[in-house]
Amino acid sequence: MSTVILLSLALMCLALCLAFVRLFKGPSLPDRVVALELFSSILVGTIGLVAIATDVPSLLDVAIVMALMAFMAAIGFARFLERGGPRDD
Amino acid sequence: MIGAAWNLLLGFAWVVLTGDFSGRNLLAGLVFGYVVLALIQSQVPALAGHAQRLPRLIMFIGFFLKELVLANLKVAFDIITPPWYMKPGVIAMPLKASNEFEIAFVANLISLTPGTLTLDVSDDRRVLYIHAMFLDDEDELRRSLAELERRALELFH
Amino acid sequence: MQLAVLMGFLLAAVAPLLHHWFGGQTARVMAAYPALIAVWLLGLAPEILAGETLLLEWAWVPGLDISLTFFIDGLAWLFAMLITVIGALVLVYAGEYLRGHRDLARFLVIITAFMMSMLGLVLADNLVTLFVFWELTSITSYLLIGFNHTDPEARKSALQGLFVTAGGGLALLAGFAMLGVAGDSWSLVELNAQGEALREHALYAPLLVCVLLGAFTKSAQFPFHFWLPNAMAAPTPVSAYLHSATMVKAGIYLLARLHPSLGGTELWVITLSLVGALTMATGAFLAIQHTNIKKLLAYSTIMALGTLTMLLGIGTEGALTAFVVFLLAHSLYKGALFMVAGILDHETGTKDVTAMGGLRPLMPRTAVVAVVAGLSLAGLPPLLGFLGKELMFKAVLEADAWRWLILLLAFTAAFLTLAVAAVVVLRPFAGKRRETPNAPHDPHRDMLLGPALLAGLSLVFGLAPGLLEGLVSATASGIGTAEVAAHLTLWYGVNLPLMLSLVSLVLGILVFRHWDRVRAALARLEPLMARGPEAGYEAMMRGLVTVAEGQTRVLQSGYIRNYLVMTLLVLLGLVGHALFFRHSPSFSFSVDAYFHEVVTAGLMVAGAVTACVMRSRLAAVAAVGIMGFSIALTFVLFSAPDLAITQLLVETLTVILLVLVLFRLPRFATLSTTTERLRDLVVAGLMGTMVTLLMLSVLGGERLPRISDYMVENSQPLGHGHNIVNVILVDFRALDTLGEMFVLALAAIGVYAMMRFHAEKYDAKPTPPPERYDD
Amino acid sequence: MMPQIALPILIPLLAGAVSLVFWRSRGMQRFVAVAGTAGLLITAIWLLATVNREGILVMHMGNWQAPFGISLVADLLGAIMVVLTGIIGFAVALYSLAATGRGHEKFGYFPLMHLLLAGVAGAFLTGDIFNLYVWFEVMLVASFALLILGSEKAQMEGAIKYVTLNLVSSVIFLVAVGLLYGMVGTLNMADIARRIATLEDTGMVDVLAMMFMVAFGIKAAAFPLFFWLPASYHTPPVAVSALFAGLLTKVGVYALYRVFTLIFNQSPGYTHEILLWGAGLTMLSGVLGAAAQYEFRRILSFHIVSQIGYMILGLALFTPLAIIGGVFYIMHHIIVKTNLFLVSGIVRRLRGTYQLKQLGGLYRSHPWLAVLFLIPALSLAGMPPLSGFFAKFIVIRAGVEAEAWGVTFIALLVGLLTLYSMVKIWNEVFWKAPPEEGDIDPYPAVGHREMWLMTAPVVGLALCTLFIGLNAEPIYALAEASANQLLDPSRYIEAVLGESEEVMP
Amino acid sequence: MEPLMAVSIGILFATAIYMMLRRSIVKLVIGLMLLSNAANLLIFVTAGLTRGAPPLVPPGMSAPEGAVADPLPQALVLTAIVIAFGVLSFAVVLVRRAWEIVRADDLDKMKDTDT
């Protein structure tokens, strides 16, 4: 793997970690949902990088599904919040 | 007419997705598109979208990409540097867009542009509530938002 | 013969039908059946009395060496005769005794089945078959004892009888199993032929103990005697039948039957004679304390059973002769007396002998029968009972071991029995007339037929004991190891037994005279009695329930955590033990990993840990989401795109589902104490460590080639697909996938039903009442 | 092609699918319930007859040769179990026609029942260890859904424990399969058996054996892993209880038999010794549990546990006779235990409760029911000449032959305590006078048709018990043949993989 | 990488079990989720990890060139994931219904059916 890709992967991983930090810290549920949403976005990029690094185009299918479906989780959370689910954050 | 356009779009999406640009595959895509549209027919009211506006679309994409990159840099700069230069706030932006699709399109474009984030549309659909990061020059911001909306709406008219 | 027994069961089964047809005559009709069998048996008499034996073969479960083969020798013939003859009489008697009783048909079902079971028991050649009939007698007698089932006492007694005899039955089963294994045969004939070998066998002692337990419980030997008097809750004909001829003698029969193969050893002799003698004395001693006529008779039965056991223990030729004679005598007089007791009960409405008196003029015929039978019980000439007693004393004097103790006990029993006989006969019939609840008179002839016949036989055989010589010889020869030639006469001359009889007569009369005082004196021993074996039985039953409840409280505590911890500890224990003691864990820990892979794994773990520590439920859900996405990335990194897609879709949908569900649920609460959490942490940590060690062991251990190589090779050529995983899913292992889609569908049905269907609200039909756990 | 190997799985699957498609039609569902279970029973008998005649039958699903695809394998044990599944399925289906509320029918009772049967049959017939997991799950989720049908409080509480502990078991099973595949690289059980024999490191094999033992021990409700059973079995509608009681734990027992005869037969001195301890404690602890109970179905539930001990004992002793005894015991137990639950349902239908204290008087009012109770009850207690006697006798004889005195003693003692429980029920439900004489029939009379439908299966099962008892030889011969197969795994392996050795890559 | 994953999976199991031993039913369910995820991952990892070679046959070829990741455990895990999804969905809803009916989040209050 080339240095650029390794470096980029490292950056992306740091980004994932940062997103996780926000998820951990909260403080509110929407903050966490945003973190989750960002996490999935970064994953899309990471998968693209891995596809390049390993020269396996079929990994892109994972990215597509992720791009198309991962935001559903956020929608679910938002629905919960809007309908006034008990909040304990 | 609109159904046919959608059908074409879906058929095209199919071809793109499969990566198989043969005529037969397009045919299959059109068939599936037809099936899908038939399924949701009752739920889809009139949509405005004209394929012949292609050049405008390309121009718009260019404009949008430029905005995207520049504004991103601005936000990025604020993130990296310790003090906050931003002056965030929520503003109400009157809409020219009339139908749902246009409103949503504009709203999403605004969300995608760094520094602005669409919160909601008023119930009478005349105002868009936007959270903006840089309200130091509110008028300028409103102007550029209006410009964005204008260019976007051009695509539909 | 086998067919006869099986038909007998069938007859029992159709008794209600017969009752429907014949009404009050049913019992008499059914009595014809055992009578018929008796006649058939009588036809065999010449051969049997000549010492011949009959083996009627009949296969049942050859694979297990279980056959329904019947073996008829003198012993079996004698018992079979007693069972059928007394059985027929009891049926006739019962038909009258229970006339109009609403459960007469049921009674006939059970007693006929019981009779057939007994018959099968004494005829069976196969150990297992014998056991089958043995247990059948336990069950049927349980049903008989509990005949008055709405009476709690009857139920309790029935249970006691069943529990004691069935418990012994299980010991017997074990004993038989050992016997079968030791003798490598399940046929009594074959086993009896190899007595020497059996007595030498390593299993001899345990198997004998087990067999004796079975026999002793059944035959109400000390210290298991207590159930028998309680069994008097049964209707009188039942008691008569059970305790004179049959069930209680099953144990005696068994001992006699096994005498050739197991008898004669020191263990046998000492155990049987001592237990027998003790039982004798106990029975007689307890008998005189009671005023209830059935109990009196029951305890005297115990005494007789003890005598029989003791005689088998002594085992000499004379003892065996005495055994047969005593057995026959007892069957005759006790059957008669129980039926007389039934008549008294029936006519006077009381069972208390002290409440009766002066009945002779009112019930002259009954009185005659009672006197004859009573004299036999008392062991007075010229009745068979006398002969039995004389022979018994003679045998005791021949005893090798513990002779004088046994003699003392036997003697005590003898005079106490005499007193009992006097009480049973004289109290009701002689003396002053006492008012009883009913106005007594002689009963219907059907009820007198049985006792009269039996008492008559006592007299006949007593006067002409020579009639029995053939039978006694044949029987005793079957029991003993050598041929026995019995010479029976009422008068053996003036000898020690006769002296003993005389002395016991005197003492017996004394006791009878002062019976009330004796009872009063013995009543003071009540506290001692309360500590008897019956109290032990009660304590055991209470203990059983206490232990059971305690165990259930501890194990089935209702706390799911305890269940989980227990389950996990078992897993840890077993797997951990195997891992460290059966397998020497050897694993290399080489980490060749890229940074991003490590981070991915770390995020996965971090997500899981976060889910644990979060105080907000939705935050925990989001953390689970992070873990899921990290796992998806792991799948991407290690070449599993299909898995990655599935994982992330499932994760997304799970989050949606959780969010929908959590909407209604309360927030997390801190419920556990620190100690609990610490404990859980330890369990969890151990489990985690174990999983890691397991994985490392497998990863670092021997690994065989994969079948999947075949799939990789053939997915395209044979499966016509380029995505090997999918070809596996829909072709190579489509059955898995089929199951899996059903799982999903089932889960959906379950969810749907849970959300939409509440039986309590829904139920359209007013009946049946809502299914619910009621507390 | 011998369709009878797969049909006992496919028919209930199809029946389940069809009754799901027709979920709006009550009539259709009821028809399919009877037809589907009858079909299952018939094909199962067909299968057993074939296996008995021709030896172990194998079908390679998808025509993929073993060990590459999934093979269905019917040896005698499997075929016997499937026949029992058919019998129980048919009986419960008939019973359910009368005993199931409309709500239950509307919300999927019958499809769930079919699929439960399919899962059970699949578990009995599959020759693939992962496929076994899948059928376990089918069965499990079907049982989850049946357990909660009605959503009553007790059901919910019971279900939480049931679901959690069974899922733990599934996970242990799954993990064990994963580790096993990592080691031997195959999933076909015959192939696993063959390959494991070639491993040098037998220690890990023992380790895996322990995992399977715990996983299946939970399913089988062995000591001390049985908690889920008494917590839940008395909560669902009685037909469901009966179905569970007859089949579910026996699948766990079957799995133990399968893997501990076919695969983990290397060090019986270790593995089977542990099983022996488990068997003894299971017998004892179950029966003690029952002694403390005063609710009809709870008593029966605890007895399932104790009876499982006998079955495991057969396996643990690991002698031919012991295995025969175990197989015989399974056959006997499934029929008897289901029947007892069905009887308890009739009692409840008549009197509105399962509480012994509140029951009574049925001997007088329903003598036929008393007889129908007594037959399975005494059989359960091992009273001759019913089926249970021979089952117990064989096991005990095997115990004596193996000189395993401790467990033999326990087995005998437990027999006595079982009798105690059955007599307790008999005393309280049948003999005792009803608590309030005047109020003997608080529930409207049971319709003729309804009673007939509920009684018919009970009578049928009682006849089975009697038949096995009075005519034990054919059943014994069957168990013996089955035990011979189990103790000679090479026959199984050969039937699945063929004689050639070269298949192993 | 496998040993590292082994440790990670061990921790996953530990967290899962810790969660399952809590008294809150919601935590129980989350524990079950963690548990099934951990088990799936275990199967995947135990079979061996391969980088950059998914089990796909390139178009126009009849078998992949070179070694590819073992497809069989992938298929097994896929099946297991879907099964777990079904089962856990059920469990989640069960927890909710149980809470609604019993009105307690505390598992210690759900012990009526046992004793």
Added chain:
Amino acid sequence: MIELLKGTLILVGAVFMFLAALGLVRMPDLLTRMHATTKAATLGATLIMLAVALHFGEVAVVARAFGVILFIMITAPVAAHVIGRAGYFVGARLWSGTVKDELRPNYDPLTHELKSGLETQENAKRHPRETDSD
């Protein structure tokens, strides 16, 4: 040349991703955090997908890469809108440096009506929607 372009796209994409995450951690309130994430992440993903398209160069892969871009561009703002709106209405606290809020006065938390401030009598009512209650 292509390699260089690819490398640049990748690196810049990764940097934007990182910045998005950094912003998420650093920004002071929910809405400003969302500014950081939505756009930067979208841009990052877009750039990386362009690199993917360049790298593989096959039509099928390029189409898929653009598919990813398209889908992300559609879904990201929708998600942002939904979360932001929910967060705002549920009461996420705004950063102290927030200069104005024109929405709050127009929102009625009891009826959930959101006015535009431009209402006349006849259009003040909510527009009927072709959705049912849920």
Added chain:
Amino acid sequence: MIKPGTLILTVAARLLMPLQLLFSVFLLLRGHDEPGGGFIAGLVAAGAFALYLFAFGRRAMHAILKVSPRDLVGMGLLLGVLSTLPAWWVGDPFFTAQWWTIPIIDFKASTPLIFDIGVYLVVLGSVLTAISALIKTDQEDQSDSEEATWNP
């Protein structure tokens, strides 16, 4: 009463739902050769309908689905089981794949494909059954205590 979805979400759902559905069909059909297949496709389709559900409500979703999700489950299961039977007809063991080429469009139909379609329907139907049951119950509970739970 809370509105099911905002204007922006409803518009997005209208756009995305067909796209996701189409994509799911695509995943289903090519799953035999590239990542995808019945499960994945079914899950995507379920996601699509879930989005629609969140945006427009349960009734609208049912209107667009036209059949009850439970019917989908039943049909899918039936399809799955039936697809194993053609092999019997030919005399092969159950599940043996049968391949037919449909002449005009040169499409390769096979029992594995039918099977996969069964899987697809089951997954879709199951998820929707569960979700819509949950939402329906919530709705009823909500109408029991209208507005009471809303406290922003």
